Structures are given as structure tokens and as C-alpha cells.
Amino acid sequence: MSVKRASDYTFFENVFDVVRQIPRGRVTSYGMIASYLGSKQTSRMVGWAMNRAHDLHPPVPAHRVVNRNGLLTGKHHFSPPESMQLSLEEEGVNVIDDQIIDFKNHIWNPCEELL
């Protein structure tokens, strides 16, 4: 058993925290999370963090994180890949051809919501 220390609370832990707070039926982008945490240029690190997210507890709803266009660019990292879209549609987010329909209407921006 490992205990979380303050010194372990890095950028990645912050990413997981933010993602875990995304409400059901809402989505956000890598860039928004990165921007909220300090620099939008670290958006790649957010994606990298998501790759590690599947093993974490409590679970991280990585399917609610897409790229800035509402495109499910990370679906191939789910097993099966379709599970990302299915999870979203279960929450009322329609997806066609890897694109979230009415994306801007589902956006949850941590910069505004998570002040």
C-alpha cells in the first residue's frame, strides 16, 4: 500500500483530479485541462496521463476527454476502442464518426466551472 504524499501530487495527479470532476454527460479537452493547470502547451502530457489513467483508483473517466474539436482521438487506447463512444452515448453524448455531436453544448471547461 502506498500513501499519497504532498510531494507526489504532481501535474498528473492534478490532471486525474480534474477529469474525475467532469460531470456525467459533459466533456472537455486536453487543452482545457492543461490550460487550467497552468499551461496549454502541456496538453500532450494530459493525453499521456490518460494513457496511465485506466489503472488508477478511483477510476478516471478518460472517455470524457477529447481533443479540442470534439474528436475522439484517444479511442484506440480503449479496449475495445468503441467503448469510448459507447460510454459517452450512455451519458447522452451522441457521437458520429468519432465526432461529438453538438460538442460545444457539452463542453465542461474547468477554467470556468472549477474556479
Add this chain to the structure above:
DNA sequence: TTCCTGACTCCAG
């Protein structure tokens, strides 16, 4: 150790 890649985004041409 160095080199390459990536679930991104922005900016220039």
C-alpha cells in the same frame, strides 16, 4: 547516455 515517439495545440505559409 542519446534519439524517437506521442490520447495536443498553435501558428505560419
Add this chain to the structure above:
DNA sequence: CCTGGAGCCAGGA
């Protein structure tokens, strides 16, 4: 409108 390069930083070979 589309394409390519740069910047970010951690891991794997």
C-alpha cells in the same frame, strides 16, 4: 482550406 513545423515533457529502446 489544408499542410507542416515547433513547443511541451515523460518513457521506452
